[in-house]
Amino acid sequence: MKISNKTLLVALVALLTAGLFVVTSQAIGGDDDEEDGGTIIFTQPVKAVVFEHSIHMDMGLECDSCHDDLFEMAAGTAEENDDFTMKSLYEGKYCGACHDGDTAFASNTRCTSCHIGVKGYERMNGGGEKKEGGHH
Amino acid sequence: MTAARVYLSANFQTNEEDRTVRNEQSVRPEAITDEERRTFLKLGLKITGLMAGGTILSLAPIGEDEAEAAFDLQNYRRGTNYKPHYGMVIRQNHCVDCEKCKEACKKTNNVPEEGYRTTILERILEPEPGVKDRVFMPVLCNHCLNPPCVRVCPTKATTKDPKTGIVIMTYHKCIGCKTCMAACPYNARYFNEEKRAIDKCNFCLDTRLSKGEKLTACAAACPANVRVFGDLADPNSEPSKLLRKPDKAVWVLRPESGAKPFIFYMND
Structure with missing residues (x-):
């Protein structure tokens, strides 16, 4: 099965965005201190x-x-x-x-x-x- | 009219894992109200021991001259001739576990990292649900009047100094059998690898007292005057005066061992 370059790119962007979101929410969550x-x-x-x-x-x-x-x-x-x-x-x-x-x-x-x-x-x-x- | 003296005891248990002392069931001196004490005074009875479960070990009528002092030191010391008779009163509620005593002891007496001559135990009490009460309890060799360690030593390497009552070590006589460690009710002994012998608190006899110092290193280092050290044969010494304070409960650790420990605890 062949995966197109475009599909790969979309997956990569989605992953990075999700990662960014997690990092950001942690920063907000840890702001209490x-x-x-x-x-x-x-x-x-x-x-x-x-x-x-x-x-x-x-x-x-x-x-x-x-x-x-x-x-x-x-x-x-x-x-x-x-x-x-x-x-x-x-x-x-x-x-x-x-x-x-x-x-x-x-x-x-x-x-x-x-x-x-x-x-x-x-x-x-x-x-x-x-x-x-x-x-x- | 008769009066009485109240002598209280607090039991403690050590947890080897975290060295935390917990015993919610024990009778704490603060749990004895003034009214209860007065009732005892009226009865004209002397309570010489109060076990954790509340068992009164002995009751004996005493004379009226013995007023309201919490603890009858002279009676406790009867039969000893030490002069000076060194002992310590620990004002437990002032201890905040800063451990400056421990540091000073290690430095003064060259105590290795793996051992201690004195340490601080911690006990978390929960007087009511949700309320945590932290109590720090300094412990050291109790320089017992009837020391189990001295009794069990097969080589007479540990003895009671005939002059001062301090429980001392003669290192070259020690064969390192550790029987004294097992016998000590206070976990106050450790094996010193360098000395190849058991080591323990000796009230800084060699490192300070013999050099003219009046206090042990731990007592001198304490910023809250928790450890009040001195000659308990002298009625005018600081620890003697503390023990005479009226209406203050005085207790010793593990009185049931029969060792007659010579480190006294009070909340002052």
């Missing part, structure tokens, strides 16, 4: 603290509730500051602006709500937990 800032993982001064933009936006906060007064709109900038510590939070800086026991739970309570630890950090990076050998 960029729209609300996604999940932020702080690793300084301790590993690790998680901040979920979506949870906070679902509570009715707007971008300008925190940006750019409390946090610059670029991941990693707060961590560069020497005062990005629990002490600062207790003084009402950074997360402590809301997490004061009034607007939201106080910074010196419910530690592990935000602190996911090294274990949580490794889980989020898909690495799972490191095997600790030498035991039984």
Whole structure:
């Protein structure tokens, strides 16, 4: 059976178009993170603290509730500051602006709500937990 | 009038796969309300052990001089003559698993990647459906008053330091039979390939305490003061003071082993 060049060309174009569509839809589907800032993982001064933009936006906060007064709109900038510590939070800086026991739970309570630890950090990076050998 | 002391225990189980600790059934100290504690106080009973299933191991009336301190350290230590008697109180609810303790320990004591002298266990509790509660639990050698590892060692390679009560290793006596590893209720021992011997936490006796340092490497590295280390024979040491805090539940891990562990846990 002979396949004409034209048929081949049509098939090829159809395939490419379909491929393009899949790629595009993936890009659109994955846009959520960029729209609300996604999940932020702080690793300084301790590993690790998680901040979920979506949870906070679902509570009715707007971008300008925190940006750019409390946090610059670029991941990693707060961590560069020497005062990005629990002490600062207790003084009402950074997360402590809301997490004061009034607007939201106080910074010196419910530690592990935000602190996911090294274990949580490794889980989020898909690495799972490191095997600790030498035991039984 | 009589008063009582409440001594609580929390059981834990380790999952070898992910080293996560789960035991929803265990009696957690926070599950004991102030009212329940007061009821016990009124009864004038001393609870010396509370098993996971809620079985009270022993009840004994005590005198009124023993007020509301959560834990009777002097009674627990009775029969020992260590001076200083090193121990640690772990303020568990402050641990965020940053693992700076682990890093400091490995560096200070030259612990290889495949082993640990101290680590952090994780336990995910679900106090009510849909609510996840994460608890991090630092663990290390419990420097037991009645250490099973010392009892089983065929060569006396592991002993209790007669001065400080620290469970120490004499590496050249160790034949690597690993019986102590199996006997330890706390999984606190590993085989060190380089030393060709079992290695374990010794409260940094050789690396820090003998050099005049007052704290272990892990305690010094902790940013949240979770590990409160000191001399429990001294009533004015920081850990002793913590154990005297009124109305704070104090517990040890796996009390049913009979090892009388000397690492105490509390939520402070």
